[in-house]
Amino acid sequence: MIRQRTLKSLIKATGVGLHGGRKVQLVLRPAAPDTGIVFHRVDLDPVVDFPADPYSVCDTRMCSGLERDGAKVGTVEHLMSALAGLGIDNLHVDVDAPEIPILDGSAGPFVFLLQSAGIEEQQAPKRFLRVKKAVEYREDDKWVRLEPYDGFRLDFSIVFNHPAIDKTSTQVSIDFAEHSYVRDVARARTFGFMQDVEFMRANGLALGGSLDNAIVMDEYRVLNAEGLRYVDEFVKHKVLDAIGDLYLCGHPLLARYSAHKAGHALNNQVLRVLLEDSSAWEIVTFEQDAATPAAVSHQFELSLA
Template structure:
């Protein structure tokens, strides 16, 4: 059986919010089977609960956030990406600010936190959202598509017309039947342009942004002294974001995702298009090894035997 997963223990980290620039404390707590990923604004009285839900997504210009009753939890995509990459189904996420800390701008610190807490399998079958019929969302020259696939594969292409980006690979395909989330995706950082950062900070945005948590470029080059972590780090980060955005549907996908010039908004739109076309998807579990697609067995290999 491919089982649901949660954490073995509670883990806490502090960091800076990318947009607010204020200190944020994040606590990750184990959750019972079929709970899903649930965010809690513990700085509010009473605390506000926001389950991962594509219909609660807001602020897709700069990040993916969740909103309820006028209160938000922003910049959830890097944490959600790490949870998807490690196969965590059930988790309580406590945060004392309107956004998740940016940490180093990738999902690698979240992977470290989750692994530090320990991951355990639960006595419940993992529920996958399997795409049965291709769906597409197009907006001008940008598009995103989900197609049937017995695994999880992502192909992404970007166009920025910037010398630092154009000198790297601007297209990538990641297939978790062969690729590793931790090795091949998790360390890719968010990126931006110095003139944009300066403009946003002058208008009260990206107040926590720095060379410590993003790849920053001027008109010609990358300003970070250490350079890039991957030769294709720019497009790899778009894949990292897409994994997190798509996991807001509440289940791991069995699908082939492809996109061109897409971002948080289009990733959210394709989830809504999919969910609203009832014949295009189904929830499935794999109780028997013989019935489990090889790509799923590879991606979610058992962690430990349950006592």
């Protein structure tokens, strides 16, 4: 049986919010089976809870944020990506600010925190959301699609008119029956352009952004002294984001995801298109090993490697 997972113990971290620039305290706590991922704004009185839910997504300009009762918690996608990559189903996330800390701009530090706390299998079957028929969402030349697949595969392509990006791979395919989230995806950092950073700061955004938590480029080159972590780091970060955005549906997907020039907004919209067509999906469990697709078994073995 493929089981649900949570953490063995509580773990804490401190960081800076990317947009607000504020110090943020983060606490990750184990949760009971079938709890899901729930964020808690513990700095508010009363505390506001934000269950992972694509219909709570409120701000997709520069991140994925959740809103409830007028309160918000932003930049959830990197932590959600790490949780999906490690197969963690149930977790309480306490945060004392309006956004999750950016840390180094990737999911790598979250993976380290989660692995340090320890991952525990629970006495309940993991509930997958299986896509039964193709759905898609388009805006101009941007598009995103979900199709049936016995596993989880992501195909992504980007187009940026910038020499530093054009020198790298701008297409990537990640199939978690073959690839390791920790090794192949988790360390890809968010990226931006110096002129955009200056504009955002003038408008009260990206106040916590720096070369320590993003790849930053001027008109010609990458400014980070250490360069890139992957030869295709730009497009891999888009995959990292997509994994986190899609995990807001509350379950791991059994699907093939394909996208071109997509971002947080399109990822959220395709989830809504899917969920609003009850014939396009179903919830499944694999309680008998013989019924488990080989790709799914291998994916969740790799997630603990």
